[in-house]
Amino acid sequence: MKLSTKGRYGLRAMIDLAINAKDSQISIKNISERQNISENYLEQIIAILKKNGFVKSCRGAQGGYSLNVETVNISVGDILRALEGDLNPVDCITVNDEVQCSESELCVTKYVWKRISDSINDVVDNITLEDLVQEQERIDACNPSK
Amino acid sequence: MKLSTKGRYGLRAMIDLAINAKDSQISIKNISERQNISENYLEQIIAILKKNGFVKSCRGAQGGYSLNVETVNISVGDILRALEGDLNPVDCITVNDEVQCSESELCVTKYVWKRISDSINDVVDNITLEDLVQEQERIDACNPSK
DNA sequence: TTTAATTCCTACTAAAAGAGTAGGATTTAT
DNA sequence: ATAAATCCTACTCTTTTAGTAGGAATTAAA
Numbered sequence: 001m002k003l004s005t006k007g008r009y010g011l012r013a014m015i016d017l018a019i020n021a022k023d024s025q026i027s028i029k030n031i032s033e034r035q036n037i038s039e040n041y042l043e044q045i046i047a048i049l050k051k052n053g054f055v056k057s058c059r060g061a062q063g064g065y066s067l068n069v070e071t072v073n074i075s076v077g078d079i080l081r082a083l084e085g086d087l088n089p090v091d092c093i094t095v096n097d098e099v100q101c102s103e104s105e106l107c108v109t110k111y112v113w114k115r116i117s118d119s120i121n122d123v124v125d126n127i128t129l130e131d132l133v134q135e136q137e138r139i140d141a142c143n144p145s146k
Numbered sequence: 147m148k149l150s151t152k153g154r155y156g157l158r159a160m161i162d163l164a165i166n167a168k169d170s171q172i173s174i175k176n177i178s179e180r181q182n183i184s185e186n187y188l189e190q191i192i193a194i195l196k197k198n199g200f201v202k203s204c205r206g207a208q209g210g211y212s213l214n215v216e217t218v219n220i221s222v223g224d225i226l227r228a229l230e231g232d233l234n235p236v237d238c239i240t241v242n243d244e245v246q247c248s249e250s251e252l253c254v255t256k257y258v259w260k261r262i263s264d265s266i267n268d269v270v271d272n273i274t275l276e277d278l279v280q281e282q283e284r285i286d287a288c289n290p291s292k
Numbered sequence: 293t294t295t296a297a298t299t300c301c302t303a304c305t306a307a308a309a310g311a312g313t314a315g316g317a318t319t320t321a322t
Numbered sequence: 323a324t325a326a327a328t329c330c331t332a333c334t335c336t337t338t339t340a341g342t343a344g345g346a347a348t349t350a351a352a
Contacts, residue, residue, distance in 0.1 A: 001149055001230055003235045004147075004309085004310065005310075008236060008255065028327080038311085040312070040313060041312050041313085043328080043330095044330095057328065058319095058320085059328045059329075060327060062327075063321085063328060076258055084147050088148075089149045091148070108161065109154065109278070119269045120262055123261050124258070132257075132258070174298085184340085184341065186341075186343075187341050187342085192299095203299060204348095204349085205298065205347075205348045206348045206349025207295090208297075208350055209299060209348080
């Protein structure tokens with residue numbers, strides 16, 4: 001029941017981009033140094049974010065990445081689901097569609113999984129990237145060392 | 147961000163015990179046939195439940211397992227945490243104790259993880275085994291085939 | 293008192309997922 | 323031209339997951 005580093009690193013990368021690529025662009029190297037994440041690995045994570053339309057890139061020297069969305073228009077849920085897949089605790093709950101599990105008609109645990117799933121999604125869909133950026137900037141203001 | 151089979155099978159085993167070992171005891175074989183879970187594997191899962199004091203056993207022929215707690219006094223959260231470990235989405239949040247992560251002072255994502263964690267635990271702590279048993283018996287009543 | 297049914301215990305294993313490494317191709321500002 | 327960057331994809335090492343296997347100990351019933 002853990003998030004992988006993809007989700008964790010990816011969210012940090014998005015916050016980093018929001019703060020440090022406000023009206024320019026920043027390189028992978030740049031982010032990876034600040035966030036202590038391997039360059040190569042971060043590259044793969046940002047590729048996913050780009051594929052989802054959350055960041056844009058410029059190639060070549062002095063190139064880099066910046067956000068492709070407004071921070072108020074993207075939620076933590078959008079970011080985590082892009083990186084982790086759905087946030088359901090088990091695969092047998094699909095809300096509108098068919099359910100995979102053959103026992104589903106008779107299986108009562110699915111109600112538990114559904115409620116967990118709903119509560120997780122409710123939390124992450126109600127935190128925007130902007131919320132985190134503001135909180136981060138508040139923290140940074142008190143720690144001028146970094 | 148998935149539960150393992152331990153948590154899923156274990157919860158089903160607890161429901162099965164609550165329903166089928168009301169005033170007797172039932173064997174692993176019995177449960178495993180009903181629930182379609184490998185006998186050997188289920189044995190290991192039930193060993194964990196026993197170690198946590200949720201089930202008791204009688205050895206020897208005609209032996210078996212039964213619940214060691216009242217269904218109203220045990221929550222889904224108790225069961226899942228015993229089988230899966232804590233239900234936090236990342237390891238860097240410990241509520242009262244020290245936090246592992248060295249960046250925690252400066253890291254804003256921990257607020258997200260804390261909120262997810264709280265919401266998951268809130269859900270599972272507010273569903274008792276009794277709730278699931280009642281729901282299951284309601285379903286079974288409409289499906290006399292099984 | 294033997295036998296069969298059962299829990300108990302622990303070691304092993306195959307497959308998948310997680311977390312990167314590695315390195316070359318392409319693009320572009322200087 | 324060159325250096326700095328993204329882009330792309332294959333490989334690898336480690337850990338976790340989901341079991342399998344099999345023998346020892348216990349006990350009700352024949």
